[in-house]
Amino acid sequence: MTESVITLLPADIKVLALLRTRVDIVAARHQDLIWVKGIADNAFRQLPALNTWKPDGANRLFAPGALTPALTLPELAWQPLTEFIPVSLPASGLPAFATARHAVKLAPCPGTEESFAILTEMRTLEAYIAAAPQVRLRHLRFAASASARVLVAGVPLPPIPGTSYTLKDRILMPAGYDFDPPVIRSLLTEKLEAARTHFLLFHVNGAYEMIPDTSFVHVTRSAVRLTAETLTHVL
Amino acid sequence: MELTEFISGLINEGNVTVAADLLSFEEADLRTAAIHLQQYYEDDCREMPHTAPALDMEAALWAAGYLYTTVQFILLRNLDASLLDTHLPAYKGERTPAAIYSADLTLRYLPDLFLLAKGLSPADPLIARFYQTAHQWPFSAAAIPLTEQVDLSAINEHPSLRQAYTDRIIQARNLSQSRLPENLPFVQAALGSYAAQLWPQFDTVINEIIL
Structure with missing residues (x-):
């Protein structure tokens, strides 16, 4: 050759x-x-x-x-x-870092869980506790916002107008709604450090508020009335 | 300042001190005691349902002195029963809603004293006096089971007293009072459809009555 x-x-x-x-x-x-x-x-x-x-x-x-x-x-x-003819490594088959953020969405669900909390107005709660029997108050707790919205938690809930919420994994979800997809719930509780010391209150549009555990106090007539007195500028 | 310190200790610390002898309160002591009672009334009003009755200082001071002397009779065992009428005079005014609530500022401790005295000496003439006082001031004695009919008209005519009285019956789990016809509808309304959850014994009693 x-x-x-x-x-x-x-x-x-x-x-x-x-x-x-x-x-x-x-x-x-x-x-x-x-x-x-x-x-x-x-x-x-x-x-x-x-x-x-x-x-x-x-x-x-x-x-x-x-x-x-x-x-x-x-x-x-x-x-x-x-x-x-040099060699080069093939393109990695591993998943890349996710750069796009996923917006949390809520969707109606067929569940029938009992409501645990109700978001209402301070005036509504104040009117209720004035006439309500004490036995219907002592198991309740409430947290008030500076805008005179008040979240009342406890079962049975008071029969007052407002938006009711279910509770699971320290997440308060509007009654009749769940995450879309539902698996987001476990991801949220894993990722959010604050979920250990706060309740996460979600709204139907996916926005949420963090409410510290320490914001809740027992519902007594005096506690509600004293709180209402501090909010007279917005009531 | 015996009465003033007594009221202050009762309200602020839950501990009271009384003199070793029966005595009459000085004018200055009564004036200062009235200031304490006025402040206590204003604080306590916030915990009352609806709008609390007005303050009747005469009834409030009478009740404070009455409670003071009652404690003396419990602690000073050497006191003769004949002194009860002299030193535990009945209230002379009308038992209006204001008088009932004002007297209750201190008379509300009567059930606790009743249990204490009963435990020390069930046959003590003071026990009979307790029952007598409880019948006259049922609002403050909601925790004491009473066998005789009591006049609830003044309580029933005021929504704040009526609701608070119902609260106290439920709080004390006083089944005998809850079953009385004048109380039963209010207790049922307060518990609503949660009677089995909030007061299971009452729920059982009601079911027995219905069935």
Whole structure:
């Protein structure tokens, strides 16, 4: 077997890569072609060559069977195939970091859980406790906001107008609603450090408020009336 | 300032001190005691349902003195029973809603004293006096089971007293009072459909009455 020189189209580098482990083959780029030089064994001859020549000792290239040279081998920077065709790691199949935020959404659900809290107005609660029996108050707790909204918690709830909420995993959800999808609930309690010391009160539009545990006090007539007195500027 | 210190200790600390001898309160002591009672009334009003009755200082001072002397009779065992009439005089005014609530500011401790005295000496003439006082001031004695009919007209005519009296019957789990015809509808209304949950014994009694 004698040495041959061939030229390949750049697109055929993938075919050449099949012989990448051959140490007797070198390659170089010249004039938009890949020049390959090596021993013309069967594997070499199966390359999709554009031209094939036999070089002589003076770097003259002879076409197969020709007695006169077709051209002189140009000065090329020959490289072993391992360098000419470097390897690279394939693109990672691992999931990328999520950069888009998922908006928390609530959707109606068919559940029939008992309501645990009711969001109402301070005036409404104040009117209720004035006439309500004490036995219906002593199991209740309430937290008031600066805007005179008040969240009353405890079962049974007082029969007053307001938005009722169910409680699960320290998340207060509007009655008849759940997360969409429901699995968000466990993610929220895992991710939100504040969920250990706060109740998370969600609204139907997905917005939520954090209410510290320490904001709740027992419902007594005096506690409600004193709180209402501090909110007279918004009542 | 015996009465003043007595009221102050009762309200602020829950502990009272009384003199070793029966005595009459000085005018200055009564004036200062009235200031304490006025403040106590204003604070206590916030815990009353609806709008509390007005303050009747005469009734409030009478009740404070009455309670003071009652404690003396419990602690000073050497006192003769004949002194009860002299030193525990009945209230001379009309028992209006204002008088009932004002006297209750201190008479509300009567049931606790009743249990204490009964435990010390069930046959003590003071016990009979307790029952007599409880019948005259049922609003303050809601926790004491009474066998005889009591006049609840003044309580029933005032929504604040009526609701608070019902609260006290339920709070004391006083089944005998709750079953009385004049109290039963109010107790039932207060418990609503949660009687089995809030007061299971009452629920059982009501079911027995109905069935």
